[in-house]
Amino acid sequence: MDFTTLDNKIGEPVERKFAFEARSRTGHLFGPGHAMVFLARDLALVPTLEVYLSVTRALRGDGDQLKGIRLLLERVRRYQDANPDLVKVADLVLPAQEAVILPNVSA
16 A cells, blocks of 8 residues: 555645654554654654643643653653763755655645
C-alpha cells in the first residue's frame, strides 16, 4: 500500500523528510500523507510538546490525551538528558532531503 498521500486531499505528503509506515495501537495505518515524524533528539521537541499540551488543554482535550502528552513530554526530557551527545537542532542533509524545501503544491 502506498502511504505517500493516500486520500489526504492535498495532493502531496504532509511529511517530506521521513518515509515511514506506522500502525497505531488501534490498528490504523499511517504514513507521510497523514502523519509526521519528530525525533526525540530534536532540541525543539520539548518546547513544541509543551505548546501542544497547552493548546490541547485549551481545546478541552480528553484527560487521557492530556496525560499521554505529559508522559510523552517526560520521556522525551529523560531521553534528552540521557543522550546529550545526540541532542541537537534539527537539520537537513542536502541534496538527499531536498524535497523538504521544495514549494508546496498550490491549493
